[in-house]
Amino acid sequence: MKVLFYAMTGEKSCLLHVLMNAVNLAEKGNEVKVVFEGRSVLLPGQLQKESNPHYVKARDKGLLAGICLACSRMLNVLEENQSLGLPMLNDMFGHAPMEPYMAQGYQVISM
Numbered sequence: 001m002k003v004l005f006y007a008m009t010g011e012k013s014c015l016l017h018v019l020m021n022a023v024n025l026a027e028k029g030n031e032v033k034v035v036f037e038g039r040s041v042l043l044p045g046q047l048q049k050e051s052n053p054h055y056v057k058a059r060d061k062g063l064l065a066g067i068c069l070a071c072s073r074m075l076n077v078l079e080e081n082q083s084l085g086l087p088m089l090n091d092m093f094g095h096a097p098m099e100p101y102m103a104q105g106y107q108v109i110s111m
Contacts, residue, residue: 002031004065004106006098010039012046018111019054022063033065033106034058035089035096036081041071045080059086065101070094 003025005018018034026032036044044067047055058064066087072078073094082088089096098108 001025002101002104002106003033004098004101004108005032005034006096006108006110007034007036007040008038008110010042012043014111015040015043015047016052016054019058023054023057023061026061026063031106032063033101034063035065035098035101036067036086037096038068038071039075041067041081042075042077044084044086045077048084065089066096068094068096 005022007015007018009015022032022034044055064086066089067081067084069078069088069090070093072081072088091097091100102108
């Protein structure tokens with residue numbers, strides 16, 4: 001199974017559930033990616049600073065596909081997000097597109 005979690009909300013508890021599910025699916029042999037879009041771009045820096053175990057595990061497993069450039073800029077976290085070393089995604093009018101993943105057969109789950 002191929003799954004793309006397209007995180008949109010800025011609620012930490014929601015994003016942590018995205019990360020837990022992503023890791024769980026990946027550990028069961030599935031191909032999984034997480035894209036930070038919308039208000040979720042506010043959270044990667046915070047989770048990195050906290051050394052949040054779900055974030056760290058997802059990052060270390062290579063599940064974090066990237067962060068929306070336009071939303072990072074709009075929400076004033078661009079420099080912080082760039083410092084995390086994750087790709088800044090901007091292929092769709094400055095935002096992170098779903099289409100490339102869908103074209104590769106990923107099921108998209110937006111939370």
